[in-house]
Amino acid sequence: MRNAFIQSLLKIASQDGRVMLITGDLGYLVVEEFMEKFPDRFLNAGVAEQNLLGLATGLAEAGFIPFVYSITPFITLRPFEFIRNGPVYHNLPVRIVGIGQGVEYGMNGLSHYALEDIGVLRTQPGLTIIAPADDAQAKNAIEQTYHHPGPIYFRLSKEKTTIPELLGNFTLGEAQQIGNGRDFVIVSTGAITTEAVKAAQTLSDWGINGTILVVASLAPAPEKNIVNVLAGVNHVFTLEAHYITGGVGSLVAEIIAENGLPVRLTRFGFTHLLNKTVGSAASICAENGLSGDKLAARIQKVLQNA
Amino acid sequence: MEINIIQNFSYNIRRIILERSYQAHVGHIGSALSVADIIASLYADVLNIDSPDDPSRDRFVLSKGHAALALYAALCLKGWISREILETYGQDNTLLGVHPERDLPGVDFGTGSLGMGMSYATGAALAAQLQKSERRVFVLVSDAECNEGIVWEAAMFASHHKLSNMYMIIDLNSQQALGYTKDVLDLTPLDQKWQAFGWDVHKIDGHNCGEIISVIKDCRNNKKQPHAIIANTKFGKGVSYMENQIKWHYWPMSAVEFHQAMQEIEQ
Helix, strand or coil: CCCHHHHHHHHHHHHHHCCEEECHHHHCCCCHHHHEEEEHHHECCCCCCCHHHHHHHEEEEEEEECEEEEHHHHHHCCHHHHHHHHHHHHHCCCEEEEECEEECCCHCCCHHHHHHHHHCCHHHCCCCCEECCCHHHHHHHHHHCCCCCCCCCEEEECCCCCCCCCCCCCCCCEEECCCCCCEEEEEEEECHHHHHHHHHHHHHCCCCCEEECCCCCCEEECCCHHHHHCCCCCCEEEEEEEEEECCCCHHHHHHHHHHHHCCCEEEEEECCCCCCCCCCCCHHHHHHCCCHHHHHHHHHHHHHCC | HHHHHHHHHHHHHHHHHHHHHHHCCCCCCCHHHHHHHHHHHHHHCCCCCCCCCCCCCEEECCCCHHHHHHHHHHHHHHHCHHHHHHHCCCCCCEECCCCCCCCCCCCCCCCCCCHHHHHHHHHHHHHHHCCCCCCEEEEEEEEEHCHHHHHHHHHHHHHHCCCCCCEEEECCCCCCEEEHHHHHHHCCCCCHHHCCCCCCCEEEECHHHHHHHHHHHHCCCCCCCCCCEEECCCCCCCCCCCCCHHHHHHHCCCCHHHHHHHHHHHC
């Protein structure tokens, strides 16, 4: 998704002189082409993420559209108060680009994992939050929203991801649907949707047919789409590369409660502190029951006991 | 501009600070009085601002947001906010809180969380350079604000990028909320710290409007460095019982204290 991001950014920067890229000293083999093509609009501001957000606020006030880039926790959690008092409070078009969804920086450990960024940032009124599920959707989302007047947080996957069924579709405030089975619904966000697709395929092989609702636009939330997809469904599952608190699982819980929907909810995501061992993202996901096969088994078990 | 006009502007800022904080029964009086002469010099003379929404205006960031009342006074004296609006200070549904809100005409950046204004100012100065604009960016920080790490992140950035259109004025009143800076977190040698960070450092009397204005003029000749103007000030300046007293960081005035303060600033 990093490549999709930079290709989109090159495209919009060539059309609009307000677009800038500011990195916190990250993006090796990602940012170079931008740096060469737009040297005046590229900046490595050093390893100083709080200042990145403050700078971007000052630049945006003067009419620029700065994209600030780093690894997700560094660009969301470290400067959280700057996001709040800067682009959010002033309603300025700063683009916060976090690389890494969940445990994608596997071997690097908890410091590099993105596990609570959605939860933290979803509290901020007026902050658009977009977590694309694959490269094509990321490209579409970035290009469609770049001139949005307020701030946007893009939660991007570190990996190249393709979900052909999505067709790269993205609309702000709406979700995208894959399949239309009614035995279960998975509401999923981000690249971990690939595991939801695998799980749905496995379940389909077992004669259990469901629907995946892909929520890339976490804020504004696709409330109508979620309410509609849950009509007549007994059980909904949420899937996210995030702690189960604050992210898409919480979002769906809020929508169920506020709309009084008669549906049970099971949230799949990280449920405990990941401070014991490290490993590849795939191994950590499998260990936490978030791989396609494990998800299929967990969903089948829940449906059997219903 | 003639110095007595600027001094009169200062006097009026002090008068408004006392009147409004007394009416609203709000503190932060000492911090506002400390910067009254700096704000007066900026608004009566230094800043090029035809109107608060002119994109080519100089920017001013009150990074020490708790001195907002001094800024409101200046905005009112400039005619950008009315007397009626000024009188809503500290009331319900006002735009004039203890810290500046961005929706108030003349406020470029809302502040209140110390250090952030420095970072906004750095971005604003970079923007002016990228846009090849002559506009300048002034940021007023408190000495204790230099406790914040962000101040030094921004300091490194501004000097690395030679943001010579950036003017930081430090209100060196040597005290902070709970004590004197030398006892809380010693800043000395502050001038050497800023020099080491690559800034063009000047030490001045922060209550001498003529000196404030002339040092800013002199800074124009240095096109290679951002400017740090370390302004020696007296906390609570102009009101004898407030000067250098920790209590007046938060304390509001009684009627007796208010009348005494008004008499003292007349002199």
